Amino acid sequence: MRALLLLLAAGCLSNVAARAANEIILRAADAQLTAPMQRIDGALQQPEKTSLAQSGTAVFVVTLPEAGDYFIEAEVNAPSSDANSFYINFDAAPEDPTMIWDIRKTYDFDRRPVTWRGKGGVDDDEFDPKFFSLSAGEHRLIVAGREPAKLRSLAIKRYLKPASGTLASIQEQYARQQNALFHALFRLDDNAAGEAAAAKLYAQAREDRERLNEAAIELAAARRDFPDGVAAVEWTLRSGGALDHPSGARLIELLRTDYLARPDIGPSLAYLAHYRLWSDDPRRRSVVALFQAAIDKNPSRDVRAQAALGLANYGKDDFDELERTGDSGAAALGARRAVEAMEAVQRDYADAPYLLDAAYIETIGAEAASQLVELRTLRVGLPAPEIADEDLDGARFKLSDYRGKVVLLVFWGTWCGPCMAAVPRERALVEKFQGRPFAIVGVNSDSNKDRARRAIAQEHMTWRSFWNGDDSHISKAWNVKGWPTVYLIDHRGVIRRRVFVASDSIDPVVAEAERDMLSSAEPHR
Numbered sequence: 001m002r003a004l005l006l007l008l009a010a011g012c013l014s015n016v017a018a019r020a021a022n023e024i025i026l027r028a029a030d031a032q033l034t035a036p037m038q039r040i041d042g043a044l045q046q047p048e049k050t051s052l053a054q055s056g057t058a059v060f061v062v063t064l065p066e067a068g069d070y071f072i073e074a075e076v077n078a079p080s081s082d083a084n085s086f087y088i089n090f091d092a093a094p095e096d097p098t099m100i101w102d103i104r105k106t107y108d109f110d111r112r113p114v115t116w117r118g119k120g121g122v123d124d125d126e127f128d129p130k131f132f133s134l135s136a137g138e139h140r141l142i143v144a145g146r147e148p149a150k151l152r153s154l155a156i157k158r159y160l161k162p163a164s165g166t167l168a169s170i171q172e173q174y175a176r177q178q179n180a181l182f183h184a185l186f187r188l189d190d191n192a193a194g195e196a197a198a199a200k201l202y203a204q205a206r207e208d209r210e211r212l213n214e215a216a217i218e219l220a221a222a223r224r225d226f227p228d229g230v231a232a233v234e235w236t237l238r239s240g241g242a243l244d245h246p247s248g249a250r251l252i253e254l255l256r257t258d259y260l261a262r263p264d265i266g267p268s269l270a271y272l273a274h275y276r277l278w279s280d281d282p283r284r285r286s287v288v289a290l291f292q293a294a295i296d297k298n299p300s301r302d303v304r305a306q307a308a309l310g311l312a313n314y315g316k317d318d319f320d321e322l323e324r325t326g327d328s329g330a331a332a333l334g335a336r337r338a339v340e341a342m343e344a345v346q347r348d349y350a351d352a353p354y355l356l357d358a359a360y361i362e363t364i365g366a367e368a369a370s371q372l373v374e375l376r377t378l379r380v381g382l383p384a385p386e387i388a389d390e391d392l393d394g395a396r397f398k399l400s401d402y403r404g405k406v407v408l409l410v411f412w413g414t415w416c417g418p419c420m421a422a423v424p425r426e427r428a429l430v431e432k433f434q435g436r437p438f439a440i441v442g443v444n445s446d447s448n449k450d451r452a453r454r455a456i457a458q459e460h461m462t463w464r465s466f467w468n469g470d471d472s473h474i475s476k477a478w479n480v481k482g483w484p485t486v487y488l489i490d491h492r493g494v495i496r497r498r499v500f501v502a503s504d505s506i507d508p509v510v511a512e513a514e515r516d517m518l519s520s521a522e523p524h525r
Contacts, residue, residue: 024062026141026154031058037145043077043109044144045153051097052087055145062156064137069131069159072114072141077150078103079454081122086151087144088114090132094144101130107414107451109152124186128179131159167219167232170212170214174239177212181205187389206245213240213247217254226259230265237271243283252286259404260293263300270356273310274481279321288314305345305352305364313342316371323380331380339375342368360472374479380496384409384489387474392449392456402491404517405437406510409473412443412465414455416483423459429503430462437491437513438506439463443474445483491516 028044037046037056044058064070078084084103085093085257094100100117102125117125143151162168184201188194223229233251242248252272259265270290277284287310294307310353319334350365361367377385387399399407412419426440442465446452449467456465468474478485488497488506491513495506 002010006197014284020136023158024064024156026060026156027231028058028061028152031060033058037143043150044143045148045150047148049082049147051146052094052144052146055087057145058143058151060141060143060154061138064134064136064156067134067136067156069133070156071129071131071159073111073155073157074114075109075154076103076112077152080105083148084431085146085149087142087146088116089142090134090139092142092144100146101125103149107446107454108448109150114154120183121186124183127253128183130465141343147212165219167216167228167235170216170219170232172233174209174212177205196280201348209240210245210247213242213245213251215252216240217242217247220251221258230259232266233259233265233268234271237268243272243275243277249283249286250365252283252290256286256293260290261298261299263298263303265294265298266300266303266306266355269294269303269306269310270354273313274356276310276313276317276411279317280482284314301349302352302355305349306355308345308349309364309367311373312338312345312368315341316375319375321382328381335375335379339372342372342375346372346429370476370479373477378478378487378495378498380498382495383493384487384495385477387443387466389469389474391464392444392452392467397466399441401490402439402441403493404491404508404513405439406491406513407487407489408438408440408506409443409489410440411443411445411468411478411480411483411485413483414451415446419484420455420459422484423461425503426463427460429506431435433510436510437517438510442466443478445472445475 028039028042029043031039033039033044034057036048036050036054037044037058046056050056072088076296080158084105086101086103087096088101089095089099098116098118101113101114102117102122105116106112113129115125116127116130120126141154141156162172181201185198188197212366213236216232220229220232220236223232233255236242236247236251240247242251250515255265255268259268272287272290277287291310291314295304295311298304298307316338319331319338322331322334325331346365346368351366352364354361354364361370364460384399388396390396399409408426408429410419410422412422414420429438430440440463441462442463444452444465445469452465452467455461466474475485478487486498487495488509490496490509496509
């Protein structure tokens with residue numbers, strides 16, 4: 001730190017920040033270093049943990065165009081609790097412990113906000129994110145080493161408080177509420193009292209979110225003729241989670257009464273077509289009616305295409321429900337109707353843009369085609385399609401290599417919270433069925449193999465995984481729309497259950513495999 005003070009006094013650093021729209025980018029190569037801070041493979045790292053007095057530093061010079069409040073997002077790699085922190089401050093040496101920047105664990109380089117521990121703890125920084133009130137002109141950003149985390153770049157961004165009553169104001173309130181919930185949960189003890197307190201916090205958060213949903217719906221009703229009205233509808237669906245709250249019914253009705261003829265409601269209908277309601281939800285009928293009304297009255301073919309897909313998707317859901325009941329005759333009839341509806345969508349709207357996620361599937365026709373693949377080849381009672389591909393180490397293997405065993409096929413990724421939360425249950429299944437004809441096979445959807453391999457080692461995932469690749473070719477072939485997706489495949493290679501696989505549904509399938517093994521092993525007389 002003494003070397004840092006000398007650098008600041010000498011004023012010998014130059015402004016090397018690269019500018020981008022609404023932010024200033026600082027890269028590892030831009031910093032002037034003091035030992036033991038090092039620049040390794042394009043990232044800053046202090047190889048060993050030290051006290052603040054013994055730490056090395058990276059000093060960046062940045063010129064801010066105007067005074068205001070600023071926050072920082074960084075590209076960092078913090079793989080463990082022993083390598084996930086720096087010290088950080090503007091224009092003066094950081095202080096210990098209030099200016100410790102604790103970084104949430106990553107599996108590789110990822111984006112994280114700059115925080116200050118303040119009066120909080122390791123997992124509960126008081127200032128998250130940290131806002132810095134800075135004048136216009138030149139400043140020095142000082143990053144001091146603490147643990148061997150890696151820092152590749154920093155993005156300094158201006159914080160602008162939104163006007164009251166706007167969608168931006170609602171969004172900011174939502175972000176603050178989520179942040180407060182996160183920190184409150186971390187302060188709880190891991191016992192019955194903590195669980196009870198957590199339940200109260202979640203209930204309060206639900207009420208807070210619903211109030212914001214109602215505010216966004218009021219905004220959408222008042223601004224029905226303006227772009228921010230449509231934006232409020234989309235936010236309430238996506239971030240506000242209106243379909244999980246009572247406000248969802250009001251939003252669906254607002255779409256029907258005030259937005260039905262608008263040519264820009266396509267993304268909202270695409271969202272409703274993709275994230276569908278359960279069969280026992282009373283609002284389901286209203287969504288289906290909304291789709292039909294949009295087909296009848298909206299002047300935009302693209303909007304009508306989203307609505308037609310929504311109707312066909314609900315027909316597919318009806319089939320899925322019949323399939324889960326075990327009534328094979330009714331399921332076969334449901335499958336035929338679902339296929340006919342999806343074929344009609346493909347025929348009438350093949351070239352219409354799919355407005356949910358254009359980067360993944362570009363047209364309604366392509367989305368309908370993927371659904372038809374599932375309806376025709378991935379039903380219960382049909383042979384599971386072959387997967388012949390590489391694992392995460394580059395070695396090829398096949399799904400059929402496991403013929404003779406019951407296979408739980410799991411589509412997962414380290415970026416998927418529910419996927420990683422399911423790992424303990426999956427480990428328990430491997431232990432439960434040890435020595436019996438059962439195996440778990442994964443399909444990993446990380447773009448970075450190293451990240452997936454580290455997660456496998458850290459989480460003790462002993463089973464093998466195919467790698468989905470940069471092009472997601474396996475998940476596309478299996479029409480996977482959400483993670484985790486799970487298939488239960490019997491010892492003959494036949495799909496027995498899909499998507500929802502309860503643990504107790506595996507036992508009889510394994511027992512059946514064992515009976516067949518014993519039967520085949522008995523001598524013929």
